[in-house]
Amino acid sequence: MTAYDELMAFQRETEALAQVAGLLGWDRETMMPPGAAEQRGEEMAAMEVVLHARRTDPRMGDWLDAADPAGAAAAAAQLRLIRRSWERSRLVPSALAGRIARVTSLAQGHWAQARAAEDVAGFLPVLAEVVALKREEAAALADGGDLYDALLDDYEPGATAAELGAMFGALRPRLTALRDAAMDSGRQPTVLRGTFDESAQLALSAELATVFGYDTARGRIDRAVHPFSSGSGDDVRITTRTVARDPFNCVYSTIHEVGHAAYEQGIDPAYTLTPLGQGVSMGVHESQSRIYENQIGRSEAFAGWLHGRMEAIFGDLGVGGAAGFYGAVNRLERGHIRTEADEVQYNLHVLLRFDLERALIDGALTVRDLEAAWNDRFAADFGYPVDRPSNGMLQDVHWSAGLFGYFPTYTLGNVYAGCLHATLRRDLPDLDSALARGDTSPATAWLHDRVQRHGGLHRPRDLIAGACGVVPDEAPLLDYLEAKFAAIYHL
Amino acid sequence: MTAYDELMAFQRETEALAQVAGLLGWDRETMMPPGAAEQRGEEMAAMEVVLHARRTDPRMGDWLDAADPAGAAAAAAQLRLIRRSWERSRLVPSALAGRIARVTSLAQGHWAQARAAEDVAGFLPVLAEVVALKREEAAALADGGDLYDALLDDYEPGATAAELGAMFGALRPRLTALRDAAMDSGRQPTVLRGTFDESAQLALSAELATVFGYDTARGRIDRAVHPFSSGSGDDVRITTRTVARDPFNCVYSTIHEVGHAAYEQGIDPAYTLTPLGQGVSMGVHESQSRIYENQIGRSEAFAGWLHGRMEAIFGDLGVGGAAGFYGAVNRLERGHIRTEADEVQYNLHVLLRFDLERALIDGALTVRDLEAAWNDRFAADFGYPVDRPSNGMLQDVHWSAGLFGYFPTYTLGNVYAGCLHATLRRDLPDLDSALARGDTSPATAWLHDRVQRHGGLHRPRDLIAGACGVVPDEAPLLDYLEAKFAAIYHL
Numbered sequence: 013m014t015a016y017d018e019l020m021a022f023q024r025e026t027e028a029l030a031q032v033a034g035l036l037g038w039d040r041e042t043m044m045p046p047g048a049a050e051q052r053g054e055e056m057a058a059m060e061v062v063l064h065a066r067r068t069d070p071r072m073g074d075w076l077d078a079a080d081p082a083g084a085a086a087a088a089a090q091l092r093l094i095r096r097s098w099e100r101s102r103l104v105p106s107a108l109a110g111r112i113a114r115v116t117s118l119a120q121g122h123w124a125q126a127r128a129a130e131d132v133a134g135f136l137p138v139l140a141e142v143v144a145l146k147r148e149e150a151a152a153l154a155d156g157g158d159l160y161d162a163l164l165d166d167y168e169p170g171a172t173a174a175e176l177g178a179m180f181g182a183l184r185p186r187l188t189a190l191r192d193a194a195m196d197s198g199r200q201p202t203v204l205r206g207t208f209d210e211s212a213q214l215a216l217s218a219e220l221a222t223v224f225g226y227d228t229a230r231g232r233i234d235r236a237v238h239p240f241s242s243g244s245g246d247d248v249r250i251t252t253r254t255v256a257r258d259p260f261n262c263v264y265s266t267i268h269e270v271g272h273a274a275y276e277q278g279i280d281p282a283y284t285l286t287p288l289g290q291g292v293s294m295g296v297h298e299s300q301s302r303i304y305e306n307q308i309g310r311s312e313a314f315a316g317w318l319h320g321r322m323e324a325i326f327g328d329l330g331v332g333g334a335a336g337f338y339g340a341v342n343r344l345e346r347g348h349i350r351t352e353a354d355e356v357q358y359n360l361h362v363l364l365r366f367d368l369e370r371a372l373i374d375g376a377l378t379v380r381d382l383e384a385a386w387n388d389r390f391a392a393d394f395g396y397p398v399d400r401p402s403n404g405m406l407q408d409v410h411w412s413a414g415l416f417g418y419f420p421t422y423t424l425g426n427v428y429a430g431c432l433h434a435t436l437r438r439d440l441p442d443l444d445s446a447l448a449r450g451d452t453s454p455a456t457a458w459l460h461d462r463v464q465r466h467g468g469l470h471r472p473r474d475l476i477a478g479a480c481g482v483v484p485d486e487a488p489l490l491d492y493l494e495a496k497f498a499a500i501y502h503l
Numbered sequence: 504m505t506a507y508d509e510l511m512a513f514q515r516e517t518e519a520l521a522q523v524a525g526l527l528g529w530d531r532e533t534m535m536p537p538g539a540a541e542q543r544g545e546e547m548a549a550m551e552v553v554l555h556a557r558r559t560d561p562r563m564g565d566w567l568d569a570a571d572p573a574g575a576a577a578a579a580a581q582l583r584l585i586r587r588s589w590e591r592s593r594l595v596p597s598a599l600a601g602r603i604a605r606v607t608s609l610a611q612g613h614w615a616q617a618r619a620a621e622d623v624a625g626f627l628p629v630l631a632e633v634v635a636l637k638r639e640e641a642a643a644l645a646d647g648g649d650l651y652d653a654l655l656d657d658y659e660p661g662a663t664a665a666e667l668g669a670m671f672g673a674l675r676p677r678l679t680a681l682r683d684a685a686m687d688s689g690r691q692p693t694v695l696r697g698t699f700d701e702s703a704q705l706a707l708s709a710e711l712a713t714v715f716g717y718d719t720a721r722g723r724i725d726r727a728v729h730p731f732s733s734g735s736g737d738d739v740r741i742t743t744r745t746v747a748r749d750p751f752n753c754v755y756s757t758i759h760e761v762g763h764a765a766y767e768q769g770i771d772p773a774y775t776l777t778p779l780g781q782g783v784s785m786g787v788h789e790s791q792s793r794i795y796e797n798q799i800g801r802s803e804a805f806a807g808w809l810h811g812r813m814e815a816i817f818g819d820l821g822v823g824g825a826a827g828f829y830g831a832v833n834r835l836e837r838g839h840i841r842t843e844a845d846e847v848q849y850n851l852h853v854l855l856r857f858d859l860e861r862a863l864i865d866g867a868l869t870v871r872d873l874e875a876a877w878n879d880r881f882a883a884d885f886g887y888p889v890d891r892p893s894n895g896m897l898q899d900v901h902w903s904a905g906l907f908g909y910f911p912t913y914t915l916g917n918v919y920a921g922c923l924h925a926t927l928r929r930d931l932p933d934l935d936s937a938l939a940r941g942d943t944s945p946a947t948a949w950l951h952d953r954v955q956r957h958g959g960l961h962r963p964r965d966l967i968a969g970a971c972g973v974v975p976d977e978a979p980l981l982d983y984l985e986a987k988f989a990a991i992y993h994l
Contacts, residue, residue, distance in 0.1 A: 048738035
């Protein structure tokens, strides 16, 4: 065996173990008996010990130094990703990694309690500990560079806060202006009313998954409180949820998660259980889920087909035909909660978090001043106050889980989706006639070819630039949103 | 930290990882998408590599040599079990362990194909390979001792084939005589006829699990082709199956698996994720599933209650009231299949396998002569010929999976159940009045106290002897069977 072969054989086992660790998470959210939570914590921690030991195994360094990709692009990319993981894993002392794992596990429990009790003061001590530990981790990773960038790199390799900040700075004024114009137009679409059988919603969810190309021979759909997708290769599972009064929740959760799953299922099978066998970054992942959900799933053509299917299942929806239905699935509304926000305002929620978490990691903002900073910024961007902490800084789990650097990838994903969608529409001028028949295959085949099948082969921005023929920026997303909502709101 | 503490901390992680490996098996049989089978194989193999490395870790030897149980019985038992696992794991070269894992994984596929095609000749080459490898493993483990005993020790620590052979020799003539007398009596109970709604069967399954004390906060019930239970501590899951024309299949599969699960769930929580935190042997495990299923679940008193419940759910069962129902759930029938056999004949199926696999491992029987040996023995014990290989030597997965030494624990479990039941009836003379109300708690509480809560603390035979006050033998099982079936068949 060559050093490359030895390295890849070892790495393949590590990837298989990482899949096992992922399955433990899936099981916890879908199947695990409630009384098993503590035991599951120990099982997951034991898997992390095993994975960390393998990722920092000294033999990895020897193999990496001796390995020769023999000119193959895929082999070179494998080596690049393995070296990156090896170097990053070794930079964080395992005592620190263990402390972060323990404190964030604890902090998530504190967060859930604090959110239920609207108790910011009770949450701050543990949050301060998490921030301090993540700053320590960032310093270990940054090696004199930018602290926040060092954390961001875990979710979006190669991205920098400065570059994202510039992009987001260009988004913010046009998004608020669009939102204000729509809300002031006096043209709000009708709201869907009534209750909708939840097993019929689940049957529709399964149908929509198939319509968007989800392969249930290599996946399954279950219910979870917070929908997610998980797994790679031949075992990519999604979850959805049902709300009796709001079938759109189930419909668009499903389409969103199918977008993530289609990416994983669509990767070249030759990459399965290798570093190339997973989505390349959170931003690119989110671009797939968002383009499935929004640019395709909430398009006028597809909404027309969906309206027909839903009236066939649930009877008259009372929203005023297909045109009213299109408005109903794209309605802009006031609200405090990121995960419930519409296509326009969602990014404003993300930008707020990005600026605050950057300041927390840089040290410009302390945890003690976080609530006031959140509330000030929210009032400035949304025009009304935060009424309670669970509608403000206590609404998301991310910070208690130590996921600093994750939030901006949501909006970066939307930006990437905007670029991809503009190119897709140019390449497939007749796409709407297929979508109007409930046929998403021209769009999903295009995304499979340009994005999904490549897995981790290209760097994230190179992948999107290659798919679109230009370096991605925020303009296509803004153009798309402005055109779409101008039409819906008669602006 | 003392050496004992270090050892136990390391072992605790190993136990947690073993639980994870178990969950992968559960998921494969209940939830896994069909297309994920190959990937799951790699995931399970990677877990085995990790577990084997930990079980043979050189530090274990140092800790074991230095550890002091400080006079505590539980600590001494922990050390005894850890040392046993460490020594056995180190005796088998890891190349041999890997070869056995690969060949048995392959052989199970060959077996399934051969069974479907009734193709003994196609199965023999891979079976010969499995037998050769298991003989090699046995030689490594036996260190000059009996080969079969070395394998048996994996499932029933401390048991010997000679001792089991003597016990089984005493069972065989009385079981065949009882069966023949019943079948010749001309008093066959009525058979249940009709079809029974499968979701109603599942609801009854859930009710029965609760009736027998299964804690669903620390477990769950799913469907599987071959019912099983899995997991320890706070996550003990069971499976059942439904057959539209035979609701007893679901009923008694459930009660059987709840017996296994109650054992695991009932172990002292202080032992969770330690070597003491699991059932001590397959024989003791089977004693719990069998006493739940047969001595309790098929008792006249409990069957009377179950008859009422089933008529309330399914309407008139047409078996002639409670007395007829008691006969129907205890009916003796001709048949070739072990897993479908009644309480009397089940053990005859096991004894046949025990004698044949002993001969295979000792080298007295070759794989080439196995089919003829099976068919001769079956005709001798059952009085009619094997009509096809899937009803003969191709019916069970065990040998293709390398599980030599497993079969006898089924009958040993029945023998233990017989001893426990005799003592239980002496201690609880009024048990039937509770069972007639569907209240199993006096019996399950007795079993919890005498057997289940102790986990791996005592050696298997010592545990049963302690529970019964005498060294266990086959007499109580035979006495119970003869009395029960004499009454049902008016012998």
